[in-house]
Amino acid sequence: MSRPLAFLAFLTLAPLGGCATVSVYEAVSAEVSLTEDQSELRKAADAYCKIARDKGLATGEASLTALADMLTGNNDNAGAYWKKIGADKAAPASTVTRVRADLNASAKGLxxxxxxxxxxxxxxxxxRSDVQEFERALIxxxxxxxxxxxxxxxANKRSEREYQILLELGPMDAALAxxxxxxxxxxxxxxxxxxxAQASS
Known part of the structure; x- marks a missing residue:
């Protein structure tokens, strides 16, 4: 399959995988209140997202340009998490120890x-903000x-032993579910x- 066709196929199939959550779309003016601004869930979700971005784990965005770069092999890995922690240079055991610590912290936060x-x-x-911010944290x-x-x-590329990736990701997968x-x-x-509310109005 050519890369343009692969890209189109990916865009077509992508919504079918991952989280089945359907966002609730409503007008911005539908609800703006002091309670919404002070929501503990919103604050906690925002903090979770910030920590993930600061560690290089996530961007919270998935633009068409980023997807195209990924599929064409034109990725810039400079800001990637594995690059930040030196996973391509450090001792594999050290890398896995670091990943486990960050993964467990991320899973606990979620x-x-x-x-x-x-x-x-x-x-x-x-x-509305509770729903949107929680979904953003999920992303x-x-x-x-x-x-x-x-x-x-x-780490597995340079390790004498092969780490079981799905097993290592277990705590995160459980938290995500x-x-x-x-x-x-x-x-x-x-x-x-x-x-x-609409029915009674």
């Missing part, structure tokens, strides 16, 4: 965020997972609330 989201669902109704988490995988691949479920529930509750 788990804590999911607990906060579930707690919010039991006590109040999620705001950062998925990108972080990919970054950890890339770093482990680099629970976060996806929470994101779906947040979106569903928000959509139901909007539907009820």
């Amino acid at each position: 788990t804590d965020l999911t607990v906060l989201a579930n707690s919010l669902l039991k006590t109040t109704k999620p705001t 950062h988490a998925r990108q972080s997972r990919d970054s950890f995988s890339d770093a482990l691949v680099q 629970k976060a996806r479920s929470a994101a779906d529930e947040l979106a569903a509750v928000r959509a139901q609330e909007l539907s009820t």
Whole structure:
């Protein structure tokens, strides 16, 4: 398959994989309140995203240009997580130790965020920003997972023993599964609330 066709195929199939969460789209003017600005979930999600970006684990963005560069092999890896931690130069064991520490921290952060989201669902109704910020954190988490995988691949290239990447990614995958479920529930509750409000107006 030619690269242009592969690119089109990727764009066509990409929405079918990963998280099944459907964002709740609503007008910006639909809700702007002090409560929304002070949401603990929003603050925690924003902090999670910032940590992921600062470590080089995620960008939170997936532009068409970035996807095209990836498929054509025109990637600039200067800012990649594996490059930042020297996974292509450091001793494989040291790289894996570093990845495990960062991965466990990222998985714990996502788990804590999911607990906060579930707690919010039991006590109040999620705001538009709650839904959007949690989904943004989920995007950062998925990108972080990919970054950890890339770093482990680099370690395996020079290691005498082969590290089991899927096993190493286990804690992150478990946290992602629970976060996806929470994101779906947040979106569903928000959509139901909007539907009820529109029906009564």
